Amino acid sequence: MRSPTLSRIPKSEKSLFSYLFALLFAVAFVDGWRRAEVNPLVFFDAENRGNLWKFISGMFPPDLSSDFLSLMIRPALETIQISVMGTIIAIAIGFPLGILGTRTFSIGGILNEADIQGSPLRRTWRFSAYFAARGLLSLFRSIPEFVWAFMFVRAVGLGPFSGVLAIAVAYGGMLGKVYSEIFEAANERPLEALQSTGASKLQVFIYGWFPQVLPNFVSYTLYRWECAVRASAVLGLVGAGGLGQQIEISMRMFNFHEVLTLLGILFVMVAAVDYISAKVRAML
Amino acid sequence: MSGSSGEKTGAAVPWPAHEVSGRSNLWNYVFLLALAVFFLWSYWGSQVQLSLLFSREGGGQILAYIQKLFPPDLSGPVLREALQGAIETFAISLMGTLLSAAIALSVVFFASRNLIYSGLLYEMEPTLGWKRGLRLVPYLAAKGLLNLLRTVPEMLWALIFVFVVGLGPFAGVLALGVHTGGVLGKLFGEVLEDVDPQPVESLQSTGASKLQILLYGILPQVLPQFISYTLYRWEVNIRVAAILGFVGAGGLGQRIHIAISLFFENQLFTLIIAIYVLVTLVDYLSAYLRRKVT
DSSP, rough: OOTTTGGOHHOOOOOHHHOOOOOHHHHHHHHHHHTOOGGGGGGSSSSHHHHHHHHHHHHSSSOOHHHHHHHHHHHHHHHHHHHHHHHHHHHHHHHHHHHHTOOOHHTTTTHHHOOOTTOOOHHHHHHHHHHHHHHHHHHHSSHHHHHHHHHHHHHHOOSHHHHHEEEEEEEHHHHHHHHHHHHHOSSHHHHHHHHHOOOOOOIIIIIHHHHHHHHHHHHHHHHHHHHHHHHHHGGGGGGGGGGHHHHHHHHHTOHHHHHHHHHHHHHHHHHHHHHHHHHHHHHH | HHHHHHHHHHHHOOOOEEEEOHHHHHHHHHHHHHHHHHHHHHHHHHTTHHHHHHHHHHHHHHHHHHHHOOOOOOOHHHHHHHHHHHHHHHHHHHHHHHHHHHOOOOOOOOHHHHTTTTSSGGTSSOTTOOHHHHHHHHHHHHHHHHHHHHHHHHHHHHHHHHHHSSSSHHHHHHHHHHHHHHHHHHHHHHHTTTOOOOHHHHHTTTTHHHHHHHIIIIIIHHHHHHHHHHHHHHHHHHHHHHTGGGGGSSSHHHHHHHHHOOOOOOOOHHHHHHHHHHHHHHHHHHHHHHHOOO
């Protein structure tokens, strides 16, 4: 018998795609090179090299005077505080929207099997809630937190609160999406078992769903908190408090030795948060 | 490494400590208390004023701002500007991601323990020779470099590069490339350290050189994952490229910064829509390509 596998390799189809793709890629690359004003030669330009050298030599030695360090404790802690509050409010936004945006909760699945039958009105209502939640989550997360922060600075004024709100909204969108994915991946059998004993919907949710999803839930939220620490360190650039504000000030004043200190503080902070978060996740 | 999976299957899994002793219950309360204090401290420090948000004044302010966004300014020049910004952002993200892949690829082989330092490839060599110590130098240097690149956020790299090479999208490309280079270097390194040793061993047993082993035994294994990680980071980078303009590194962000600063809320809305469309498109494109690759 002839081997059936060899003759079946689809040759022409694959090569057409790859040629087309290579062509598109080449066009995008050339055009992107021009548009993004890519110019490796700038590093050989005397002035730019001078700038680079000024920056690097300016960083050393880092400013470790106690005056400066004691001034920076407050913004560094503020960065952590912003990230924590931002994440908590993000959970408050993401959790309810995530539930509404979960197919198996809002429009179908075991919980609603009996409910939806023969009630077109309820069905449309449920569908619209589902799509509204999904749309809102998608809107929240596709506008970068930086833009949110800038808008909140306009709306509620300068300061850490606008950073908190920016993280809350942008991360609420991300958390909500992932929460709904976690919910949808839950095993339906325990739910069915609970339902067959006559448990109410709330009971099914609390005893069937929640224990299944909680570990994933906590671990993803912690991961997002790590990201929030980095984000809140940067949000200061638009006046939303924290370490970023100090970094921008030092950068604009060309005090590069302060920049290095601040980067060091940021590094330690991020590493500490990552460590704590990893420890907690390992306990789950 | 190989022993750990064997150990787990044999012995009985110990009961989690906190479910055995009563003492750990107390520990849980302490933990919760500490958490509560931590939250309160954060609440106090970040000057959260939820009352402001729900008060007539504060809520009204936000509502008024949202109302000002409508309707989006869809006049010709604004649309053209948005389109140009979107294309520029796309270009920055593409070039930045390519640069990052180049940086990661040129560093990562030195930063993976099993390629540079120990493991199958070096079995035949004396374990504690000076050669081995010498190989530790590029290994540690590469790891340290990747850490450094990764730790500094893109926006700060952008600030730095705006200072070094001047305003414009190229500073954004460099910022994305350098930071993402560090991230991809770490991800690629993890892929490399996870490589299936069997093909490597069989190549080695035929007398293949180290370069041949790399080309025919390791790269074919890792390449699909490398590409898929790069595409994933591209999705992240398109979002970052959209805001790099805030510090003067071109793209949509620069136009958004101008629109917000000059209170052109209707134009701002158009630009936000442009970000939304661009990000969604890139997500789809990247997902499509990833399916093609894997």
